Amino acid sequence: MNEDGVLLSIEGLSVSFFTEEGVARAVQDVSLQIKKGKTFALVGESGCGKSVTALSIMRLVPCPPGEIVAGEIVFGSRNLLELSERRMRSIRGNKIAMIFQEPMTSLNPVYTVGDQIIEAIRLHQRKSTSEAWADAVDMLRKAGIADPQQRVSEYPHQMSGGMRQRVMIAMAISCKPELLIADEPTTALDVTIQAQILDLLDELREREGMSILLITHNLGIVAERADDVAVMYASRIVEVADAQRLLAEPLHPYTQGLLKSLPRLGLCSQRLETISGVVPEPLHFPPGCKFHPRCPVGHDDKRCQTTEPKLREVQPGRCVACWYAPGYEK
Amino acid sequence: MDNTNNYLLRVDGLKTYFAIKKGLLRRTAGYVRAVDGVSFAIASGESHGLVGESGCGKTTVARSITRLVPTTAGRVVFEKMDVLSADRVRLRQLRREISIIFQDPYGSLNPRMTIGNIVGEPLKVQKGTAGSELSNRVATLLTKVGLSAEHINRYPHEFSGGQRQRIGVARALSLEPKLVICDEPVSALDVSIQSQILNLLKDLQDEFGLTYLFIAHDLAVVEFFCDVVAVMYMGKIVERAEATELYHNPLHPYTRALMSAIPRVEPALRGHRSAPVGEVPSTLKPAVGCAFGPRCPRRQRQCQEQEPELEENTDYKGHFVACWECQGN
Numbered sequence A: 001m002n003e004d005g006v007l008l009s010i011e012g013l014s015v016s017f018f019t020e021e022g023v024a025r026a027v028q029d030v031s032l033q034i035k036k037g038k039t040f041a042l043v044g045e046s047g048c049g050k051s052v053t054a055l056s057i058m059r060l061v062p063c064p065p066g067e068i069v070a071g072e073i074v075f076g077s078r079n080l081l082e083l084s085e086r087r088m089r090s091i092r093g094n095k096i097a098m099i100f101q102e103p104m105t106s107l108n109p110v111y112t113v114g115d116q117i118i119e120a121i122r123l124h125q126r127k128s129t130s131e132a133w134a135d136a137v138d139m140l141r142k143a144g145i146a147d148p149q150q151r152v153s154e155y156p157h158q159m160s161g162g163m164r165q166r167v168m169i170a171m172a173i174s175c176k177p178e179l180l181i182a183d184e185p186t187t188a189l190d191v192t193i194q195a196q197i198l199d200l201l202d203e204l205r206e207r208e209g210m211s212i213l214l215i216t217h218n219l220g221i222v223a224e225r226a227d228d229v230a231v232m233y234a235s236r237i238v239e240v241a242d243a244q245r246l247l248a249e250p251l252h253p254y255t256q257g258l259l260k261s262l263p264r265l266g267l268c269s270q271r272l273e274t275i276s277g278v279v280p281e282p283l284h285f286p287p288g289c290k291f292h293p294r295c296p297v298g299h300d301d302k303r304c305q306t307t308e309p310k311l312r313e314v315q316p317g318r319c320v321a322c323w324y325a326p327g328y329e330k
Numbered sequence B: 001m002d003n004t005n006n007y008l009l010r011v012d013g014l015k016t017y018f019a020i021k022k023g024l025l026r027r028t029a030g031y032v033r034a035v036d037g038v039s040f041a042i043a044s045g046e047s048h049g050l051v052g053e054s055g056c057g058k059t060t061v062a063r064s065i066t067r068l069v070p071t072t073a074g075r076v077v078f079e080k081m082d083v084l085s086a087d088r089v090r091l092r093q094l095r096r097e098i099s100i101i102f103q104d105p106y107g108s109l110n111p112r113m114t115i116g117n118i119v120g121e122p123l124k125v126q127k128g129t130a131g132s133e134l135s136n137r138v139a140t141l142l143t144k145v146g147l148s149a150e151h152i153n154r155y156p157h158e159f160s161g162g163q164r165q166r167i168g169v170a171r172a173l174s175l176e177p178k179l180v181i182c183d184e185p186v187s188a189l190d191v192s193i194q195s196q197i198l199n200l201l202k203d204l205q206d207e208f209g210l211t212y213l214f215i216a217h218d219l220a221v222v223e224f225f226c227d228v229v230a231v232m233y234m235g236k237i238v239e240r241a242e243a244t245e246l247y248h249n250p251l252h253p254y255t256r257a258l259m260s261a262i263p264r265v266e267p268a269l270r271g272h273r274s275a276p277v278g279e280v281p282s283t284l285k286p287a288v289g290c291a292f293g294p295r296c297p298r299r300q301r302q303c304q305e306q307e308p309e310l311e312e313n314t315d316y317k318g319h320f321v322a323c324w325e326c327q328g329n
Helices: A050-057 A085-091 A114-125 A128-143 A163-175 A191-208 A219-225 A241-250 A253-260 A302-304 B056-067 B088-097 B114-127 B131-144 B149-153 B161-173 B190-208 B219-223 B243-248 B253-261 B300-306
Strands: A004-019 A022-035 A037-043 A066-075 A096-099 A180-181 A211-216 A226-232 A236-242 A313-317 A318-320 B007-024 B027-043 B045-049 B073-078 B099-102 B177-185 B213-218 B228-233 B236-244
Touching: A004 A050, A004 A211, A022 A037, A022 A050, A022 A066, A022 A211, A022 A236, A037 A050, A037 A219, A050 A066, A050 A180, A050 A211, A096 A163, A114 A128, A114 A163, A163 A191, A180 A191, A180 B088, A191 A211, A191 A219, A191 B253, A211 A219, A219 A241, A219 A313, A226 A241, A226 A253, A236 A241, A253 A302, A253 B190, A318 B088, B007 B056, B007 B213, B027 B056, B027 B213, B027 B228, B027 B236, B045 B219, B056 B073, B056 B177, B056 B213, B088 B099, B088 B114, B099 B161, B114 B131, B114 B149, B114 B161, B131 B161, B131 B253, B161 B190, B190 B219, B213 B219, B219 B243, B228 B243, B228 B253, B236 B243, B236 B253
Parallel strands: A037 A211, A037 A226, A096 A180, A180 A211, B045 B213, B045 B228, B099 B177, B177 B213
Antiparallel strands: A004 A022, A004 A066, A226 A236, A236 A318, A313 A318, B007 B027, B007 B073, B228 B236
């Protein structure tokens, strides 16, 4: 059933939100494979559906108004979307854990850090409070917190942003998950702290052999940390490839535009190239290829305006959804 | 610092401390030294960058210059006006000359006001513009920033983040200011929108001869945008130089650490990482000696005893640095 080395595979996932103003198709026909022990990055701008994809894996899409309308998410040999809520609960936080962008709001302010970590441990493992407490101290140490003995009984407000994110990581790895979903884990942090947190994640991935699904909008982070990458635009994956190849030679006009519009250190220029227009909203997606109104290549092309290209393999290991990509049509 | 007359804004030894009140009687228990002796000058038509991590005092510098917070010590001279001792009348005049573009395009626009009112309010208040003159002026401003005159009667919630930031830019330009303070103008925006706003700000600078004080934490954005860059750490400027010089030849260990911590897209430019250990210490209890000392890889005995001043490096002219180890011979 499983191709070797694949830990989690998503096939044709579609998620819609049924709102009063209409149906917002937040995720459409998304397929991806996360390999064991590797970092898979999902990049895209706000509202492109990357977080909803992650929440679908955890089955945390708020329902209603959200609903997973199609697709399957295969983890090991099971389709997560078919599991009972009870079975799912034994996986969530145990086999698959998640850390969020805002370390301030995802910790409970009225419990100590230790209480919050042992909650996760005791939920999934038969351990006494004192054993779990010792585990919590150990996890904090693994997450790089100095004086874990003392820190474990402190409250979140006594810690800095970077420290809180370390606590979130400690909590997430406390049950030795096989997959860690990190949703913009460093966006709220300073660059020097960001580097420390990303180093920590890399180190844990190597030592514990877990896989990471890294959701980010920062292409620099993708270049330095990811093995594989998928670029999302307006609810669909537009390009998937090995991270280095994708950044060296992007095939989709959106990926190309994103890379060109980045101000880069040491490569000073007079003007930045831009992608004109704005990211479309899920309620008002344009017909055809969703990128065509902003696309420098297919802006006036009839086919781009009417028919949406599907994600197709154009080179071994490289998929792209663009009528103009080299090799897209044979 | 030779030709003093060309500077639009001069800041000398600016200090802004916030008192911490404690206990029932609200006694002052100590001070947060948010800005602790900052000096710089901005020439007319220049873009001056101020970079640093959160809490380093860069926003407080901007607020002190515009008198939005009370300052503790120092001098701020705008053109020939002493800003910190200006009375109400002169301060009102100053508000015409200096305007601010804020970081959060969602929080900085009143949701109950139409775009026309938001952009036109400064004109009404400061110049008494009204009627068709006002609406014409607002329409011109909106087209200048890439929106259209049809947007006048719409409300902020109808716009995307990038468009809202354009509205903020239009409002800031409504009084034809000389100095525009941009406080993290693009950090809340998506990458593809970021570049649009940065280009817009540059175009407007060329058209109206604006001078910018550009505050940001993103070093790459600052390099693209600014002529001169000052790096702040814990309320002080630790290094200041022309942008090209600073980026090609960073001297201060903190600046180097910041640069190496930035994730790079190009593998070739990815240097050896020298991210500083630990976190930014509290500004409540500053260390004796150099503020960066406890995290510095090149720490010497002298660094723990005496604080280095911002001085011109002997080898590189115009490159100022506050570090015992890197001031040259």
